[in-house]
Amino acid sequence: MATLEIRDLHVSVEADNATKEILKGVDLTVKQGETHAIMGPNGSGKSTLAYSLAGHPKYTITSGTVTLDGEDVLEMSVDERARAGVFLAMQYPVEIPGVSVSNFLRTSATAIRGEAPKLRTWVKEVKEAMERLNMDPAFAERNVNEGFSGGEKKRHEILQLELLKPKIAVLDETDSGLDVDALRIVSEGVNRVRESGEVGTLLITHYTRILRYIKPDHVHVFANGRIVESGGPELADKLENEGYEAYTTKGGVTA
Amino acid sequence: MAEAQNIPVGSTTAGSIAVAAESTVATRMSAPPSFDVADFPVPHGREEEWRFTPLERLGGLHDGTAVATGTGIKVDIDAPEGVTVETVGRDDARLGKAGTPVDRVAAQAYSSFEQATVVTVPKETQLAEPIRIAVHGEGGTAFGHQVVELGAFAEAVVVIDHTGDAVLAANVDYVLGDGAKLTVVLVQDWDDKAVHIAQHNALVGRDASFKSVVVTFGGDVVRLHPRVSYAGTGGEAELFGLYFTDKGQHQEHRLLVDHNKPHCKSNAVYKGALQGDDAHAVWIGDVLIRAVAEGTDTYEMNRNLVLTDGARVDSVPNLEIETGEIAGAGHASATGRFDDEQLFYLMARGIPEAEARRLVVRGFFAELVQQIGLPDVEERLLAKIDAELEASVLEASA
Numbered sequence: 001m002a003t004l005e006i007r008d009l010h011v012s013v014e015a016d017n018a019t020k021e022i023l024k025g026v027d028l029t030v031k032q033g034e035t036h037a038i039m040g041p042n043g044s045g046k047s048t049l050a051y052s053l054a055g056h057p058k059y060t061i062t063s064g065t066v067t068l069d070g071e072d073v074l075e076m077s078v079d080e081r082a083r084a085g086v087f088l089a090m091q092y093p094v095e096i097p098g099v100s101v102s103n104f105l106r107t108s109a110t111a112i113r114g115e116a117p118k119l120r121t122w123v124k125e126v127k128e129a130m131e132r133l134n135m136d137p138a139f140a141e142r143n144v145n146e147g148f149s150g151g152e153k154k155r156h157e158i159l160q161l162e163l164l165k166p167k168i169a170v171l172d173e174t175d176s177g178l179d180v181d182a183l184r185i186v187s188e189g190v191n192r193v194r195e196s197g198e199v200g201t202l203l204i205t206h207y208t209r210i211l212r213y214i215k216p217d218h219v220h221v222f223a224n225g226r227i228v229e230s231g232g233p234e235l236a237d238k239l240e241n242e243g244y245e246a247y248t249t250k251g252g253v254t255a
Numbered sequence: 256m257a258e259a260q261n262i263p264v265g266s267t268t269a270g271s272i273a274v275a276a277e278s279t280v281a282t283r284m285s286a287p288p289s290f291d292v293a294d295f296p297v298p299h300g301r302e303e304e305w306r307f308t309p310l311e312r313l314g315g316l317h318d319g320t321a322v323a324t325g326t327g328i329k330v331d332i333d334a335p336e337g338v339t340v341e342t343v344g345r346d347d348a349r350l351g352k353a354g355t356p357v358d359r360v361a362a363q364a365y366s367s368f369e370q371a372t373v374v375t376v377p378k379e380t381q382l383a384e385p386i387r388i389a390v391h392g393e394g395g396t397a398f399g400h401q402v403v404e405l406g407a408f409a410e411a412v413v414v415i416d417h418t419g420d421a422v423l424a425a426n427v428d429y430v431l432g433d434g435a436k437l438t439v440v441l442v443q444d445w446d447d448k449a450v451h452i453a454q455h456n457a458l459v460g461r462d463a464s465f466k467s468v469v470v471t472f473g474g475d476v477v478r479l480h481p482r483v484s485y486a487g488t489g490g491e492a493e494l495f496g497l498y499f500t501d502k503g504q505h506q507e508h509r510l511l512v513d514h515n516k517p518h519c520k521s522n523a524v525y526k527g528a529l530q531g532d533d534a535h536a537v538w539i540g541d542v543l544i545r546a547v548a549e550g551t552d553t554y555e556m557n558r559n560l561v562l563t564d565g566a567r568v569d570s571v572p573n574l575e576i577e578t579g580e581i582a583g584a585g586h587a588s589a590t591g592r593f594d595d596e597q598l599f600y601l602m603a604r605g606i607p608e609a610e611a612r613r614l615v616v617r618g619f620f621a622e623l624v625q626q627i628g629l630p631d632v633e634e635r636l637l638a639k640i641d642a643e644l645e646a647s648v649l650e651a652s653a
Contacts, residue, residue, distance in 0.1 A: 054603050057595065082605035094600040098618030098625070104604075107614065111605035143618070160604065 002032040002069055002085060002167035004053075004200060009064035011045075011052045022048040024225035025064070030200040032167060037203045037211060037236060040222030041244040046204045047091060049222075050172040053202075054088040055081050068168065083112055085167030089157040089174050096144040101156065102126070104144045105163060112164050129162045132192070134185050151182035158189035169193065170202045175210035187213030208240040223247040288355035292319070292366040295359035304358055307537040307569050309505055312476050314396060314422035314450045316360045321422060323367060327397030328421050330372065333387040338411075339375040349373055349402055353428035354456025354482055357511075361454040361480065364398045364424035371400035374413070378406025378432060385412040385440075392421025392449055399425035403439070407432035407460070412629070413439045417473075420446040425453040431463040433487065438466040440632055442639075445473035454480040459519070461487025468627055469496040469525075470636060471506050472643055478507040485516040494523040495627060497620050497636075499643050500566065502531025509539040510555070518550035526558045526623045528616050530647065532565035538588075540572040544581060552582040559590040560619050562612070613644045
């Protein structure tokens with residue numbers, strides 16, 4: 001069973017010629033089949049955690065370890081991490097002018113699966129996955145994320161999640177900027193992948209709203225660069241009622 | 256466009272919009288246009304029109320030392336039925352109608368060619384197949400002159416391919432009758448040592464449309480002057496270009512659109528990618544809107560993607576407006592490095608770095624190719640870009 005282990009992770013960024021520590025010792029274990037919600041106020045370092053796991057060059061790991069089934073993730077390049085089974089659904093997916101969605105998806109699936117998917121079954125697979133996410137077939141011919149609405153970008157991220165079948169899925173604020181209908185469609189997509197039991201999900205969010213659709217097994221409160229409280233789904237209810245105030249006053253939020 | 260971030264060291268992106276009674280596009284040339292090489296002094300390299308060009312690599316085309324060799328170049332023309340192809344002497348009245356040489360090398364070519372090729376598409380003829388002109392360098396030096404003339408309401412596509420190795424100076428005239436539609440695809444797929452300097456003059460008739468697709472991949476030095484002027488009102492010109500400048504190559508495209516008649520349109524989009532030490536791309540985009548040219552609608556854009564250190568881009572759009580009574584006029588130039596966020600996004604989906612870079616560069620060009628509007632030309636270009644990218648390493652990190 002795939003397990004992602006994060007131990008005492010410290011991460012800093014360079015900003016204005018100064019080094020700033022964002023993550024200050026994160027410990028977390030995510031197993032295949034589990035869903036962990038990471039909740040916290042803006043600026044607490046949630047997205048830094050997501051991008052650090054995926055290997056974004058902007059973030060420097062200063063200490064700590066991340067392993068996937070014992071393999072050192074931090075030693076891997078960005079593409080190696082993805083091929084090892086780590087998937088990041090991004091909060092702000094990037095436009096790639098001139099590269100069509102269909103070309104992108106096939107290139108990506110070929111890289112992840114280690115061989116080009118058979119054309120006939122692939123076309124069907126993509127078509128069905130798009131239908132489940134209420135996506136127009138014409139979408140496949142558009143350029144990646146170019147001119148996409150916020151909802152289209154997020155559905156495109158979840159489409160990739162469904163097609164690439166990672167071991168560990170990190171969903172960075174997938175709910176942000178979505179209306180209720182789009183949130184439901186996107187959440188159903190995430191739930192289909194979770195129901196396979198083969199993915200460990202790290203759901204990073206500011207709001208409790210998405211947790212009505214995606215039920216976490218564990219909820220962690222993130223403040224000032226680390227996990228400050230962990231619990232079951234009931235912790236989300238508490239946050240819904242009380243907000244983050246209790247954590248920010250004692251944690252000292254970085255803006 | 257606000258994309259001029261990350262401008263690399265060693266590139267210039269300068270632009271100007273001048274509103275003036277007198278054209279500086281014309282006056283900043285060191286000599287007025289002429290068919291006679293003797294009217295141009297030998298350039299020394301500091302002239303405005305020569306300051307980016309490596310004169311020592313021109314095979315003597317600029318100083319009179321280049322001499323035509325018997326087996327300089329081979330030209331094969333494959334024209335569909337209905338098209339007339341003639342080889343004519345220097346005195347043929349149809350030569351030189353679309354424009355006058357603007358620099359010494361173009362004038363040298365005009366003064367030195369012995370025979371010219373005239374391709375004529377009669378009026379109201381619509382060609383189902385393109386006219387193909389294959390220019391193959393056989394290692395020598397040559398001076399050329401070609402004319403493509405379309406009668407009124409004729410429609411044609413001309414594909415001109417340059418391959419092999421040569422030192423070539425040439426003038427090409429495109430004369431479009433009223434309502435004619437001409438698309439020219441001009442491919443520079445030269446071997447590594449070739450030197451190619453040419454002036455291409457399009458004279459666009461009343462309500463005629465001229466579309467040019469310039470593709471420069473090969474050669475040691477390629478310097479092209481695509482120029483457009485109008486013979487009547489209502490003409491349209493679309494100038495697309497793409498270039499891929501590798502290590503040591505010099506590729507220079509100097510456009511001029513002369514809006515000399517009212518109610519004409521022009522749109523120029525050139526995109527280039529550069530990689531390797533001393534790869535040098537130059538793009539000059541001159542647009543002149545004369546006082547008579549009311550109702551002009553023009554836009555020009557140049558974008559460059561610098562893939563490695565050591566490459567240099569000089570991009571200079573100039574727009575001169577002598578009348579305020581126009582529909583629109585604009586220009587944009589942006590030179591940027593590889594976008595690391597695009598790279599990260601693709602790699603985060605498992606795509607290895609080299610392949611991700613190829614995808615982004617292919618996409619950068621595909622965005623332009625998609626605007627051409629001729630499916631078979633688009634397909635052929637994308638295949639060509641793929642082959643070029645396949646041959647390129649693209650490993651070096653920007």
